[in-house]
Amino acid sequence: MEFDFFWLAIGLAALGYFIGDGLKNFKNPAAKGLIESLDDDDDSHELLKENQIHWFMGISKEDVKSLLQEYPDIPHITINGNVYYPKEKLREWLINIGA
Incomplete structure (x- = not known):
């Protein structure tokens, strides 16, 4: 039972991160995400x-x-x-x- 709350907390934290990241770039859909910005140096x-x-x-x-x-x-x-x-x-x- 203790680990169930742990996984629930991890899921909620991930959900909050992705929703926040999406809202941050809501008015700028061309903005690069975390993964895309890391790949920039290769180009x-x-x-x-x-x-x-x-x-x-x-x-x-x-x-x-x-x-x-x-x-x-x-x-x-x-x-x-x-x-x-x-x-x-x-x-x-x-x-x-x-x-």
């Missing part, structure tokens, strides 16, 4: 190939080609003749170029 070192930039920026492939010709200072690295773009550096560059 910062991702490299994009040149043919993936259009998807990342949300523009056409032709626009990416003209952008690369117009701005050769876009952050990139070359490995074995292949050009890669660090995702986080590219995001920062886009924010700075727009300002």
Whole structure:
């Protein structure tokens, strides 16, 4: 009987946590939860190939080609003749170029 109350208390505590977390982000549904915020660091070192930039920026492939010709200072690295773009550096560059 003593352990029944223990498990009931654990269940109520978990229920309170999840309801509180949901209400905290009620007006901001795009807010990241605890698990998503921990996974954020994995994305910062991702490299994009040149043919993936259009998807990342949300523009056409032709626009990416003209952008690369117009701005050769876009952050990139070359490995074995292949050009890669660090995702986080590219995001920062886009924010700075727009300002």
